[in-house]
Structures are given as structure tokens and as C-alpha cells.
Amino acid sequence: xxxxxxxxxxxxxxxTGFFFLEGFDYGVGMLLPFMGKNDVxxxxxxxxxxPFWDGNEVWMITAGGALFAAFPHVYATMFSGFYMALFLMxxxxxxxxxxxxxxxxxxxxxxxxxxxxMICLGSSLPALLWGxxxxxxxxxxxxxxxxxxxxxxxxxxxxxxLVGGIAFLLVFLFHxxxxxxxxxxxxxxxxxxxxxxxxxxxxxxxxxxxxxxxYTNTDLFKSALASTALLGAVVVFVLGYALLxxxxxxxxxxxxxxxxxxxxxxxxSGLFPRIMISSLNPMWNLTIYNAASSAYTLKIMSxxxxxxxxxxxxxxxxxxxxxxxxxxxxELEY
Amino acid sequence: xxxxxxxxWQFAITTVYHFLFVPLxxxxxVLVAVMETLYxxxxxxxxxxxxxxxxxxxxxxxxMGVVTGxxxxxxxxxxxxxxxxxxxxxxxxxxxxxxxSAFFLESTFLGLWIFGWDRLxxxxxxxxxxxxxxxxxxxxxxxxxxxxxxxSPVGYALRNGRAEMTDFLAVIxxxxxxxxxxxxxxxxxxxxxxxxxAISAYYLLKQRHLPVFRPSxxxxxxxxxxxxxxxxxxxxxxxxxxxxxxPMKMAAMxxxxxxxxxxxxxIAVVVDEKNxxxxxxxxxxxxxxxxxxxxxxxEIKGINELQAAAEAKYGPGxxxxxxxxxxxxxxMMVVAGLWMMLVATLGVFFLYRKRLEDNSMVLxxxxxxxPVPYIANSTGWILTEGGRQPxxxxxxxxxxxxxxxxVTSTEIWISMIGFTVLYGVLAAVSIYLxxxxxxxxxxxxxxxxxxxxxKKEATLWN
Numbered sequence: 001x002x003x004x005x006x007x008x009x010x011x012x013x014x015x016t017g018f019f020f021l022e023g024f025d026y027g028v029g030m031l032l033p034f035m036g037k038n039d040v041x042x043x044x045x046x047x048x049x050x051p052f053w054d055g056n057e058v059w060m061i062t063a064g065g066a067l068f069a070a071f072p073h074v075y076a077t078m079f080s081g082f083y084m085a086l087f088l089m090x091x092x093x094x095x096x097x098x099x100x101x102x103x104x105x106x107x108x109x110x111x112x113x114x115x116x117x118m119i120c121l122g123s124s125l126p127a128l129l130w131g132x133x134x135x136x137x138x139x140x141x142x143x144x145x146x147x148x149x150x151x152x153x154x155x156x157x158x159x160x161x162l163v164g165g166i167a168f169l170l171v172f173l174f175h176x177x178x179x180x181x182x183x184x185x186x187x188x189x190x191x192x193x194x195x196x197x198x199x200x201x202x203x204x205x206x207x208x209x210x211x212x213x214x215y216t217n218t219d220l221f222k223s224a225l226a227s228t229a230l231l232g233a234v235v236v237f238v239l240g241y242a243l244l245x246x247x248x249x250x251x252x253x254x255x256x257x258x259x260x261x262x263x264x265x266x267x268x269s270g271l272f273p274r275i276m277i278s279s280l281n282p283m284w285n286l287t288i289y290n291a292a293s294s295a296y297t298l299k300i301m302s303x304x305x306x307x308x309x310x311x312x313x314x315x316x317x318x319x320x321x322x323x324x325x326x327x328x329x330x331e332l333e334y
Numbered sequence: 335x336x337x338x339x340x341x342x343w344q345f346a347i348t349t350v351y352h353f354l355f356v357p358l359x360x361x362x363x364v365l366v367a368v369m370e371t372l373y374x375x376x377x378x379x380x381x382x383x384x385x386x387x388x389x390x391x392x393x394x395x396x397x398m399g400v401v402t403g404x405x406x407x408x409x410x411x412x413x414x415x416x417x418x419x420x421x422x423x424x425x426x427x428x429x430x431x432x433x434x435s436a437f438f439l440e441s442t443f444l445g446l447w448i449f450g451w452d453r454l455x456x457x458x459x460x461x462x463x464x465x466x467x468x469x470x471x472x473x474x475x476x477x478x479x480x481x482x483x484x485x486s487p488v489g490y491a492l493r494n495g496r497a498e499m500t501d502f503l504a505v506i507x508x509x510x511x512x513x514x515x516x517x518x519x520x521x522x523x524x525x526x527x528x529x530x531x532a533i534s535a536y537y538l539l540k541q542r543h544l545p546v547f548r549p550s551x552x553x554x555x556x557x558x559x560x561x562x563x564x565x566x567x568x569x570x571x572x573x574x575x576x577x578x579x580x581p582m583k584m585a586a587m588x589x590x591x592x593x594x595x596x597x598x599x600x601i602a603v604v605v606d607e608k609n610x611x612x613x614x615x616x617x618x619x620x621x622x623x624x625x626x627x628x629x630x631x632x633e634i635k636g637i638n639e640l641q642a643a644a645e646a647k648y649g650p651g652x653x654x655x656x657x658x659x660x661x662x663x664x665x666m667m668v669v670a671g672l673w674m675m676l677v678a679t680l681g682v683f684f685l686y687r688k689r690l691e692d693n694s695m696v697l698x699x700x701x702x703x704x705p706v707p708y709i710a711n712s713t714g715w716i717l718t719e720g721g722r723q724p725x726x727x728x729x730x731x732x733x734x735x736x737x738x739x740x741v742t743s744t745e746i747w748i749s750m751i752g753f754t755v756l757y758g759v760l761a762a763v764s765i766y767l768x769x770x771x772x773x774x775x776x777x778x779x780x781x782x783x784x785x786x787x788x789k790k791e792a793t794l795w796n
Contacts, residue, residue, distance in 0.1 A: 051445035054400065058437045064407055065430035072422020072496075079411020079418075080738040086412055087749040090405050091756060097401040098760060101393060105767055147419075148740045293423045294498040301427055308434045316442055322453055331452065 003298035004288040007070035008275070010305055012268035014066055018059035019130070019260050024253075025049040025056055027176015029096060029123025030169075031195060033116050035180065040329050041188060042116060043104060047327045048183035053100060055316055057093070069301050073147050073291035074275045081141065081149025082133060085156060089129050096122025124169060131168025134267050135161040135210070138218045140277035143284050147291075150280070160217045167210040170203035171237070171263075175256040178240065181249040185326045193244060196252075200241045207237060207259075220270030229269060233262035338737045340746040341413040347750065348405050349719075350712050351757050355399035357711050360474055360519055361526025362392045363440075363467035365557060369550075370460040383546050387776035388530065389447075389463075394767050396444065398760065405753065407433075413746065417726050417736030424490055424499045425480050428506075432476035440469030471519050475511075478518060482511035484727045485718070486579050497730055510579065513572035514718075520565040521714070525707040527558030528674060531681065532704040533772060535697040538690070543775050548691075555685055555700075559678035566671050570625070577626040577634065580728065582644070582653065583721035585637045586660035588622055589615075595633035597622035605658045610638055648729075655723040663713040663720065670710035677703050 028035075028049050036042030049056075068075040079086060095118045103115035139160055142151040177196035181189050211230055214220050221227045240255025271277070275291060278284035292298065366388050373381035407429065410418050418425070446454065447462040454462070483490075489504030490497045499505060531554035537547040576584045585591075589603045591611050599621035604614040620630040637654055644653035677699050684690040690697065722728060726736040 047449070051449040053445075054441040055438065055445055057404075058433060058441050061404060061407055061437055062430065062433035064411075065426065065433040067426075068410070068418065068422055069426030069430035072418055072426055075411045075422060075426070076415035076418040076738075079408060080413075080415035080741055083412055083738075083741050083745050084748070086408055087745075087752060090408060091752060093404055094401040094756060094760070097397055098763070101397040102763065102767065105394075106770070150740070293426065294493075296502075297423050297427055297499045300499070300502045301430060304431055305434065312434065312438045312442075316438070319442055319446055322446060323449060 002288075003295060003302055004070070004292040005273075006302060007066070007292070007298055008268070008272060008288050010309075011063060011066050011070065012264065013309075014059060014063035015268070016261050016264040018056070018063055019264050020257050021052070021056035021059055023127075023172045023175045023257070023260050024179035025053045025176070026123040026127045027172045027174065028180060029053075029100075029119045029176070030127070030173055031120075031176055031180065031192075033120050035184075035188065035191060035195065036116070039109075039112060040332065042112070043332050044184055044188065044327050044329060045180065046100060046103070046119070047332065048180060050100075051319060051323050054097075055319065057097075066301075066305075070293055070298060071275060071286070071288070071291045072293060074286050077143060077147050077149055077276055077286060077291075081143075081151075082156065084153040085129050085133065089126050092122045092125035092129075094122075096126075127169040127172045128165040131165035132156060132161045134168070135164030135214075137276060138214065138220055138267055138270055140218075140279035142280050143276060143278035143286065144280060145284055147284070147286060160213045163206065163209050163213055167203070167206040170199060170206050171256070171260065173199045174203045174241075175253075175260060178244055178249065178253040178256045181244070182253055183327055185328055189249075193247065193249075196244050197241075200244065204237065204241065207234065218270065220266065223270050223272070226266045226270035229262045230266035233259045233266060236262060336743045337741060337746060338734050340743055340750060341737050341741075342733065344413060344746060344750040344753070345409060346716075346719075348402065348409065348753055348757075350715065351761075352399065352402040352406055353711060353715055354708060355395050355402065356474075357518075357522040357525040357707070358395045358529055359392070359399045360470050360522025361524070361557070361561075362388065362395065362529065363463065363470050364523065365526050365530060365553060366392055367460065367463040367467045368553065370463055374456045374460050380545055380549065383776050384550055387546065387771075388550070390771055391529075391533075391768055393444075393448065394764050394771075398764055400441070401760075402757070412749075413738055413741065414726070414736050415738035415740075417731065420496045420731050420736070421483075421727060422496075424483055424497055424505065427499065427502070428476040428480040432473050436469045436473035436476060438469075440466045440473065443469065471522070474518055474522070475515055478514045479506050479508065479511050481718075482508045482514055484725075485722060486510040487727055487730055492730070497727070509575065513568065513575050517565060517568040517572055517714075520561045520568060521707070521711055523557055523561035524565050524674060525711065527554050527556075527561055527678075528703055528707045530554030531558050531678075532701045535700040536772065537775070539694055539697045539701065543777075544691075546776050551681075551690070551700075552685065555678060555681045558674065559682050562671065562675045562678055566675065569667075569671070574626055580721070581635045582637070582640045582655065583660070583717075584626070585635060585640055586655045586657050586721050587664040587717060588634070589637075589657050589661040590622070590634055591637045593633055593636040593639045595623065596620040596631045597626070597634035599625065600661070603661060605661065607657055651732075652724060655721050660717055660721045663717040666713040667710045667717065670706045670713070673706055674703060674710070 028045060032042060032045050036045045064075070067078070099115040099118035099122060103112050103119070106112070136156050139158070141149060142155065144150045174196055177192050177199055180192035181196065184192060211234060214230065220230065236255045237259035240252045240259060243255060244252035273288045274285045275288065276286040366385055369381055369388060370385040372378070373385055410425070443462040443465040447459065447466060450459055450462060483505060486508060487497070488508045489499060489501035491500045531551055534547040534551035534554055537543050538551065573584070589600055589605055589612055590597060596619065598617040598619045600615055600617040602616055603612040606613040622634055623632045624630050626632060626634060637657070641654050645651065680696050681690065681700050684693050684696050724732050724734070726733045
């Protein structure tokens with residue numbers, strides 16, 4: 001296999017891991033002010049993701065780093081092209097990170113409530129923006145012959161990409177709610193389930209709209225793998241919703257996660273071998289061929305990734321094992 | 335041109351701000367791990383209290399480093415897209431490796447450490463903090479590998495209109511990084527040493543929580559003294575390396591316009607950049623040659639000669655960094671280092687004579703030295719990065735060629751003001767929290783007999 005293909009897959013794997021993992025902790029963050037009726041409950045909600053969220057965020061940072069190392073032109077075009085969107089995302093992620101860390105460090109109710117809303121905002125905005133970004137990639141954006149983004153911030157917002165943003169946000173919310181059904185205790189489980197049931201319906205509508213618009217606006221369905229994956233995502237999402245209804249929480253979470261995995265796979269395989277599509281001229285697409293690093297760099301990075309990724313998966317998996325028990329009000333020392 | 339200048343300002347602001355937190359993370363992770371190891375080895379609860387107290391301050395600092403670090407990774411693509419295209423083949427690799435090998439490690443095991451007190455065995459728990467310390471310092475290595483290439487490119491070839499990596503081993507064994515890396519992690523230990531010492535000195539002055547802060551100040555002072563000496567040693571070696579590899583940076587930080595053999599060490603100058611000379615200068619003859627070559631002779635190339643050589647090699651243009659900034663940032667760093675060495679020596683001397691607690695003068699000196707490592711860290715990087723100008727990668731690409739071409743000055747203004755305001759607010763919040771934790775102390779105090787009879791509480795000002 002060509003190394004640039006391997007790296008396309010690795011980048012896809014990193015984004016898949018990122019959307020799966022941060023999907024639920026963005027979801028939990030967004031639900032925080034609504035799930036937690038009092039301070040103790042809010043701390044419980046935060047502690048369900050407390051040990052994990054920072055490690056999850058590293059999936060995004062690694063995906064960015066991998067793009068830089070393997071496809072420098074994509075990194076350059078995307079980050080300079082999505083300038084204002086990324087600025088907003090950075091502000092959101094900064095607020096979210098410090099809010100999670102700071103909110104319980106002072107007794108003041110106003111302090112805590114403010115930071116809780118920062119967590120909510122800081123989780124919603126990136127969820128929305130990632131949906132907008134992914135749909136822009138598959139739909140194509142104005143990239144000129146010099147590999148430069150030739151549009152403005154507002155060119156990134158179209159009905160299709162906004163539906164993409166909303167669908168991502170709602171699916172992450174559902175994923176987060178189903179995660180909470182596994183992590184909280186007592187009456188909060190039922191509360192999380194009720195949120196999941198309501199949000200799940202909205203998410204299903206948004207997601208189906210996204211699939212429909214993807215059919216009309218993009219060439220994703222030309223790829224058999226992408227079509228199968230996207231339709232598979234719809235099926236497992238509906239299945240997850242049904243399982244949640246039946247209170248099979250573990251399976252429901254697995255299915256909402258799988259829906260995210262399938263969706264990511266669908267978009268990446270729909271793109272392949274392109275990474276950024278030019279809406280101006282197909283000749284100006286950024287592909288795994290014209291945007292990649294040298295064979296030597298890809299080789300070095302392949303050895304490193306294949307050695308390190310399994311180790312990372314092992315210890316992150318172990319973390320989830322260590323904190324597998326539900327979070328209770330008794331042990332809220334943090 | 336305006337975009338380049340704005341992008342530079344933005345990078346300077348966000349990087350200096352990011353690096354206010356990084357050194358403390360590097361060093362304090364090690365000291366907290368040491369304290370917890372003492373707890374595990376001795377079973378003494380005092381060490382556990384220490385671990386938790388310093389750990390709490392560590393976490394506030396750590397998260398600030400993390401969130402400002404994401405900005406750093408995004409910056410290269412956002413503001414410096416052309417640099418990223420030209421350099422991605424080499425520069426991207428250490429960044430990706432940093433995330434894969436270090437960021438995952440520190441973030442995951444810090445999560446385990448914070449929430450794992452009751453779920454992990456003591457040994458497992460302390461191992462988590464050691465892994466955090468290892469991960470943090472490993473991340474410093476990778477980012478310095480990337481930076482060192484910008485200062486002194488190795489292991490590459492110019493192909494396909496960009497710099498391509500030809501020798502990974504050469505990139506990670508770049509002599510430049512082996513000057514920078516020890517200097518940086520030792521700088522982290524200095525910062526942590528001063529931090530622990532200064533705050534412990536506060537409690538000793540206030541006669542509060544003595545059982546916790548007596549051992550704390552011992553660890554802090556030992557760390558401060560040893561790492562200050564070592565950081566000066568590695569800094570010296572780095573400067574000797576500069577004399578060979580980056581003569582322009584060396585000449586700039588000495589404000590040496592004309593080549594000289596033997597070269598004097600200037601103590602203070604007033605630079606006249608327009609007429610390419612110093613309008614005022616006091617120095618010690620021969621000392622610069624001594625510092626650079628360990629003997630009182632040896633030529634140090636001057637700015638004017640280096641500028642002419644660069645023009646001959648790269649074509650017309652200004653190849654001289656800002657002299658005043660280089661000169662004074664270097665001196666501020668050195669004076670900060672000497673200051674810390676002096677107060678650490680004083681502190682250790684009085685500690686050894688068991689008279690530190692009675693000497694409120696020395697304790698105050700230690701307390702008020704808290705800003706000094708931050709000055710040294712910032713000026714050190716201002717010298718390193720400012721002295722690289724006008725190059726973004728020395729000899730290969732200029733800063734002006736590296737900036738994004740499709741980003742408008744309005745966009746940079748918005749993001750720069752946005753980050754600056756946000757960073758200002760967060761600085762205030764984190765200072766508020768750290769101050770609050772310090773005033774509260776490691777646990778609720780019960781009156782300790784014998785403390786008040788010993789000595790009256792000292793004020794911090796007189």
C-alpha cells in the first residue's frame with residue numbers, strides 16, 4: 001500500500017476516534033446545565049467525563065498534527081482558509097478547558113454557574129463547527145490554482161453545511177446523553193434517558209436531512225463504501241435509539257458511537273483520494289498525491305504511528321476500565 | 335506587509351503567554367512526583383498533604399498551558415500557511431510525534447492521577463505523576479526539535495519547492511536541540527524550585543503550616559540551587575555553540591558592530607541602529623572571547639561584517655535582528671539567573687545553619703524572587719526567536735515569506751484582540767485562584783501550640 005494512502009487512513013482513524021470520544025464529552029458538556037439540577041448533580045455530570053476529556057481532546061490535536069506531518073498543504077490550506085471558524089473554535093475550547101478545571105475551585109454559586117455555561121457553550125460551538133467543516137470538505141470550497149482558499153468566512157455557511165453543523169451537534173448530544181445513562185446513578189439515569197429520547201428524535205431528523213442533502217449536494221454516493229457506511233450510520237442510529245428506549249443503555253451507547261464512526265468513515269471514503277475539494281476546478285483539488293509529505297517523512301511517521309497508537313489505545317482503554325463505575329455523590333472530592 | 339507584522343505580534347503574544355505556564359508544568363510535575371514518592375516510601379502523611387497542595391496549584395497552571403497550547407498548534411496553519419507548506423515535511427513530524435508520544439501520555443495519566451486517589455494503589459498513583467512529568471518533558475523535546483530546525487537546519491534537502499527531510503536522525507540529534515533541551519527543562523526546574531521556595535517562604539514568614547512548608551522549602555531550595563547552576567552551565571554551552579552556528583544572533587546579543595579579536599563583553603550600550611554603531615558603550619576587554627572560546631583571544635564576527643556576508647550570499651536585504659532587544663533581553667536573562675543563584679545560595683546557607691526561619695530578610699528575598707524565573711524564561715525566548723529575524727528558518731525562508739497570503743489584516747486583528755482579552759481575563763482568574771489556595775493553605779488550621787510564643791508573625795513588606 002502506498003504510504004499516502006496509509007496516512008489518509010490514519011488521519012481518518014484519528015478523526016474517527018476524536019468524534020467518537022469527544023462526541024460524548026461535548027454532548028455531556030452541552031447537557032450539563034440541564035442535567036444537573038443542583039450543584040452536586042452538576043459535579044456528578046462533570047465527573048463522568050472528568051478523567052477522560054483532556055485525553056479525548058488530544059485526539060483532535062493529534063489529528064491536526066498528523067495532517068501537518070502527512071499532508072502539509074491540507075493543513076496550510078484548511079487552517080488558513082477556515083481562519084475565523086478556527087478562531088471561534090479555539091476560544092470555545094479554551095473556555096471549555098479552563099471551565100472544567102476551575103468551576104469547582106470556588107464555592108461561589110455565581111462563579112460555578114458562569115463556568116457551567118462556559119462548558120456548555122465551549123462544547124456546543126466546536127460540535128457545530130466540526131459539522132460545518134466536514135460538510136464543507138465534502139461539498140467543496142473555493143480553492144484556487146495556488147492551493148489557497150479564495151472565499152470568506154461566510155462562504156463556509158450554506159444551508160447544507162449548517163444542516164451538517166446542527167446534525168453533528170444533535171448526534172453528539174444524543175451520544176452524550178446515552179453516555180450519561182451509563183455513568184450516573186438513581187433518578188439521573190432516567191433524566192438522561194428522557195433527554196436522549198427527545199434529542200434522539202431531533203437528531204434523527206437532522207441526520208436524515210444531512211444524508212438527503214449529501215445526496216443532492218455532493219458526490220459522496222458515487223463511492224460504494226461511503227454510501228454503505230452512511231446508510232449503515234442511519235441504521236445503527238435508529239437501532240441505538242430503539243435500544244435506548246428499551247433501556248439497553250450499554251448497547252444504545254455502542255450504537256450511537258458506531259453511528260459516529262460510520263458517518264466519519266463515510267465522509268472520508270467519499271473524499272478519497274481527495275482531502276479538500278475545490279469547487280472552482282477539480283484540477284485544483286488537494287489530494288493524497290499533490291498535498292502529501294515526502295515518501296521518507298511518511299515512512300518515518302508510519303513506523304512511529306504504528307508503534308505508538310496501540311500503546312495509546314491500551315492505556316486510554318485502561319483509564320476507562322479504572323473509572324468504569326458510575327459516579328456517585330459520595331465520592332466527589334474533586 | 336501589515337499582515338506579517340500583525341501575525342508576528344500575535345505569535346509573540348500567544349507564545350510568550352503560553353510559555354508563562356509551560357516551564358512550571360515541566361518542573362513542578364517532577365517536584366510533585368518527588369513529593370508523592372517520598373509519601374509512598376515513608377508513609378508520612380505530611381508528604382501526602384504536600385503532594386495535594388502543590389498538586390492543586392500544579393493543575394491550575396497545567397490547564398492554562400494546555401488550552402494555550404492548542405492555539406500554538408493551530409497558529410502555524412492559520413497565520414503561517416506558507417511556512418507550513420515549505421516546512422511541513424520536516425516541521426510537522428515532531429509536532430505529530432509530540433501529540434502521539436507526549437500529549438496523550440500526560441493528559442491521560444493526569445486524569446488518572448486527579449481522580450485515581452482511591453482507585454489506584456499508592457505505587458500506581460505515583461507512577462501516574464511520573465508519567466505526567468515524563469510526558470511533559472518529552473513534549474518539550476519534540477517542540478524544541480522543531481524549533482531547532484528553524485534556528486539551525488539539518489538533515490534536509492531543497493526539493494519540489496520545499497524543504498524535505500532526508501535524515502530524521504540528524505533532525506533529532508541536531509546539536510542545537512541538545513543545547514536547547516537541557517536548558518529548557520532545567521529552566522522549568524528553576525521555575526518550579528523558585529515557585530515552591532517562594533510560596534513556602536510566605537508560610538514560614540506567616541508562621542503557618544510549618545510541618546508542611548519546612549520540608550517543602552527544603553525541596554524547593556535544593557531544586558532551585560542545583561538547577562540554577564546547571565541552567566547557567568547549559569546556557570554557557572549554548573552561547574558557545576551560537577558563536578559558531580548563529581554568529582549574527584551572537585553579535586546582536588552583544589551589540590558588537592565591528593568584528594573584534596579579542597572581543598570585549600559589553601555591560602551596557604546605547605544602540606544607534608541607524609548609524610550602525612553604539613553611541614555609548616561600557617565593556618570589559620576580552621571577556622566575550624573568553625566566554626565564547628574559553629581563552630582571551632579569538633575573533634567574534636561583528637554585525638556589519640555578517641550583514642555584508644549575508645547580502646553577498648542571499649542578495650540585498652536587512653539580515654540584522656533588532657539589536658537593542660537582543661542585547662537587553664540577553665542581559666535581563668543573565669541577571670535574572672545570577673539573582674536566583676545568589677538568593678538560592680543564601681537560602682541554602684541559612685537552611686544549613688538552621689537559621690532560615692528566623693531570618694525574615696532572607697525569606698522575604700525568596701518570596702519576592704517569584705517573578706524572576708518568569709522574566710528569565712520570557713527574555714530567553716525573546717532573544718532566541720527575535721535573534722533569528724529576519725529568518726523564519728535560518729538561511730531557507732524569511733518570516734515575510736512564511737505568512738499566510740489569504741488571511742486579511744482584519745481577521746488577524748480580530749483574533750489577536752480576542753486572544754489577548756481572553757488571555758488577560760484568564761490570567762486574572764488563575765491568579766485569583768492561586769492566591770485563594772495559598773491564603774487558604776493546605777488544610778484547615780488548628781491552633782498549633784508554641785508557634786506564637788516563638789515569634790511574632792512577620793509582615794511581608796518591611
